[in-house]
Amino acid sequence: xxxxxxxxxxxxxxxxxxxxxxxxxxxxxxxxxxxxxxxxxxxxxxxxxxxxxxxxxxxxxxxxxxxxxxxxxxxxxxxxxxxxxxxxxxxxxxxxxxxxxxxxxxxxxxxxxxxxxxxxxxxxxxxxxxxxxxxxxxxxxxxxxxxxxxxxxxxxxxxxxxxxxxxxxxxxxxxxxxxxxxxxxxxxxxxxxxxxxxxxxxxxxxxxxxxxxxxxxxxxxxxxxxxxxxxxxxxxxxxxxxxxxxxxxxxxxxxxxxxxxxxxxxxxxxxxxxxxxxxxxxxxxxxxxxxxxxxxxxxxxxxxxxxxxxxxxxxxxxxxxxxxxxxxxxxxxxxxxxxxxxxxxxxxxxxxxxxxxxxxxxxxxxxxxxxxxxxxxxxxxxxxxxxxxxxxxxxxxxxxxxxxxxxxxxxxxxxxxxxxxxxxxxxxxxxxxxxxxxxxxxxxxxxxxxxxxxxxxxxxxxxxxxxxxxxxxxxxxxxxxxxxxxxxxxxxxxxxxxxxxxxxxxxxxxxxxxxxxxxxxxxxxxxxxxxxxxxxxxxxxxxxxxxxxxxxxxxxxxxxxxxxxxxxxxxxxxxxxxxxxxxxxxxxxxxxxxxxxxxxxxxxxxxxxxxxxxxxxxxxxxxxxxxxxxxxxxxxxxxxxxxxx
Ligand code: ADP
Ligand code: MG
Numbered sequence: 001x002x003x004x005x006x007x008x009x010x011x012x013x014x015x016x017x018x019x020x021x022x023x024x025x026x027x028x029x030x031x032x033x034x035x036x037x038x039x040x041x042x043x044x045x046x047x048x049x050x051x052x053x054x055x056x057x058x059x060x061x062x063x064x065x066x067x068x069x070x071x072x073x074x075x076x077x078x079x080x081x082x083x084x085x086x087x088x089x090x091x092x093x094x095x096x097x098x099x100x101x102x103x104x105x106x107x108x109x110x111x112x113x114x115x116x117x118x119x120x121x122x123x124x125x126x127x128x129x130x131x132x133x134x135x136x137x138x139x140x141x142x143x144x145x146x147x148x149x150x151x152x153x154x155x156x157x158x159x160x161x162x163x164x165x166x167x168x169x170x171x172x173x174x175x176x177x178x179x180x181x182x183x184x185x186x187x188x189x190x191x192x193x194x195x196x197x198x199x200x201x202x203x204x205x206x207x208x209x210x211x212x213x214x215x216x217x218x219x220x221x222x223x224x225x226x227x228x229x230x231x232x233x234x235x236x237x238x239x240x241x242x243x244x245x246x247x248x249x250x251x252x253x254x255x256x257x258x259x260x261x262x263x264x265x266x267x268x269x270x271x272x273x274x275x276x277x278x279x280x281x282x283x284x285x286x287x288x289x290x291x292x293x294x295x296x297x298x299x300x301x302x303x304x305x306x307x308x309x310x311x312x313x314x315x316x317x318x319x320x321x322x323x324x325x326x327x328x329x330x331x332x333x334x335x336x337x338x339x340x341x342x343x344x345x346x347x348x349x350x351x352x353x354x355x356x357x358x359x360x361x362x363x364x365x366x367x368x369x370x371x372x373x374x375x376x377x378x379x380x381x382x383x384x385x386x387x388x389x390x391x392x393x394x395x396x397x398x399x400x401x402x403x404x405x406x407x408x409x410x411x412x413x414x415x416x417x418x419x420x421x422x423x424x425x426x427x428x429x430x431x432x433x434x435x436x437x438x439x440x441x442x443x444x445x446x447x448x449x450x451x452x453x454x455x456x457x458x459x460x461x462x463x464x465x466x467x468x469x470x471x472x473x474x475x476x477x478x479x480x481x482x483x484x485x486x487x488x489x490x491x492x493x494x495x496x497x498x499x500x501x502x503x504x505x506x507x508x509x510x511x512x513x514x515x516x517x518x519x520x521x522x523x524x525x526x527x528x529x530x531x532x533x534x535x536x537x538x539x540x541x542x543x544x545x546x547x548x549x550x551x552x553x554x555x556x557x558x559x560x561x562x563x564x565x566x567x568x569x570x571x572x573x574x575x576x577x578x579x580x581x582x583x584x585x586x587x588x589x590x591x592x593x594x595x596x597x598x599x600x601x602x603x604x605x606x607x608x609x610x611x612x613x614x615x616x617x618x619x620x621x622x623x624x625x626x627x628x629x630x631x632x633x634x635x636x637x638x639x640x641x642x643x644x645x
Contacts, residue, residue, distance in 0.1 A: 046097030073454035113558030156456035163463035190275030194316035213306030308373035316451030354465035371450035381436035388435035434509030
């Protein structure tokens with residue numbers, strides 16, 4: 001076995017390990033929960049907890065933690081040791097089913113958007129058996145959902161799981177119409193993570209990078225990314241070593257890290273894993289981000305995950321590749337002749353309807369102070385949501401709307417005119433890098449999310465909106481006989497495509513004409529976070545999440561509050577940092593420089609009374625004017641409120 005095969009998943013209590021370690025009846029029951037969503041009982045949990053603990057201790061673990069994603073979007077953990085002292089002065093290592101299933105962190109110290117007051121501290125974490133437990137730094141980490149004492153979700157995972165259930169239920173109704181049995185349907189996600197690596201020494205010199213993750217002042221370098229040398233360029237040895245260790249650590253954690261390369265901006269890189277079910281993929285993305293930050297320090301580097309660390313060069317995104325899969329088969333795979341693949345067309349029409357109807361929510365999901373600097377620049381998609389289908393699928397959709405017949409061309413052969421080079425089959429469609437929501441062969445790629453964001457929000461929205469499209473279809477097909485079904489379904493697809501045609505745009509999303517055209521089509525253009533967030537608490541949004549039990553109205557409102565608060569706090573930190581830099585670093589430098597110029601003026605005047613000193617005098621005036629302006633403003637900024645502990 002290769003080294004990679006040996007280490008892959010070594011630190012994960014995955015299906016293989018469960019089968020090895022659990023009595024077969026327990027294993028079967030647990031699989032029923034993981035694969036079919038069956039409820040879990042405490043007896044099963046007790047057996048699983050014991051096996052998990054034995055396994056973890058063998059691998060050096062001393063502690064366990066419920067690993068969860070509060071509304072800050074990052075992960076949280078509190079470590080408890082397995083020790084249980086006994087009377088004779090020794091200790092045994094114990095871990096019960098109850099400890100596995102349920103934890104009780106203090107909910108008041110996490111953002112809750114008003115759902116929890118400080119005095120109402122109780123919160124619960126609940127084991128999510130669909131994402132495997134793993135060992136990180138001698139701690140057994142158990143992925144969990146997090147809710148308040150009164151049962152409201154206080155995390156990113158719970159509504160995501162609820163939305164996956166909603167799609168599963170509605171997709172099964174649709175599949176049943178096609179004569180398929182009830183089956184496990186999941187949405188799949190592949191998260192491409194972009195990041196910067198810079199030297200620790202440079203980083204430490206910049207208070208703005210340390211506190212805000214981005215530079216607030218600066219000057220464009222003489223050489224930026226204009227030579228297009230970095231993208232896919234040879235990887236520097238120190239970065240390569242970092243990437244190798246990162247791969248090893250991720251593989252041990254069962255994260256299928258697959259592709260790594262240099263990105264467009266200097267010092268920018270990307271890691272793409274193989275896709276997984278959305279819940280697991282998001283857990284894995286968070287782990288990846290954590291490992292990146294941690295391992296960079298082994299190489300004297302710092303990993304920047306901010307969306308726009310430096311002005312004038314590209315920022316970092318996190319492309320959310322998304323599809324739906326039923327018993328492992330991809331429902332967005334068009335096959336050779338998409339127009340005759342009715343099931344595919346129904347799901348495709350569903351996505352188009354979902355994205356058009358809930359475009360503002362999708363835009364909202366990618367809104368943050370950091371991403372505001374990225375969206376709409378000539379590097380990331382604009383703030384307008386539109387969909388790119390590509391030539392082939394675009395022609396299929398056009399033909400359906402026009403009621404014409406169209407059959408796909410066979411894929412053409414690519415001949416490069418050099419006998420030694422192999423001929424290969426060309427794809428039926430080119431790529432469009434400017435589209436925020438692009439079909440890429442058998443999945444959609446949502447390119448708006450920023451590198452720092454937790455992808456749960458956008459997937460929760462996509463899944464719920466998709467559930468709504470599928471529900472509408474299934475409702476309308478109810479009562480149709482088998483003979484009537486195909487014609488009615490095709491008719492439905494055509495009508496849906498016609499009604500939502502405006503969201504499809506195959507042109508250049510960076511062009512000046514597009515915002516004008518988009519406005520004519522009635523598409524939303526919410527340029528900043530402040531413009532984008534309010535749609536979250538619109539009646540349309542509250543109704544959608546309520547209809548599928550993904551978020552209750554108080555949950556929607558609290559999440560909106562948390563997002564607003566985070567935006568405001570980020571802006572405040574940036575402003576306070578700017579003021580600190582100006583007063584502590586720039587003002588003394590300005591004064592020193594001014595004194596130096598004044599000294600020079602005097603010296604030159606003495607040596608050469610007729611010298612032209614107007615430029616120096618002007619510069620001195622500018623500096624003194626700037627210094628006076630800075631001194632006009634109060635030095636003290638409001639301090640942040642401290643949280644109770
Ligand atoms: P790109 O050319 O867009 O940079 P990458 O290879 O970097 O492509 O990333 C593509 C991502 O899409 C990978 O994470 C891949 O696993 C994921 N992907 C492929 N098929 C699916 C699917 N059916 N559902 C979700 N993600 C998918
Ligand atoms: Mg990529």
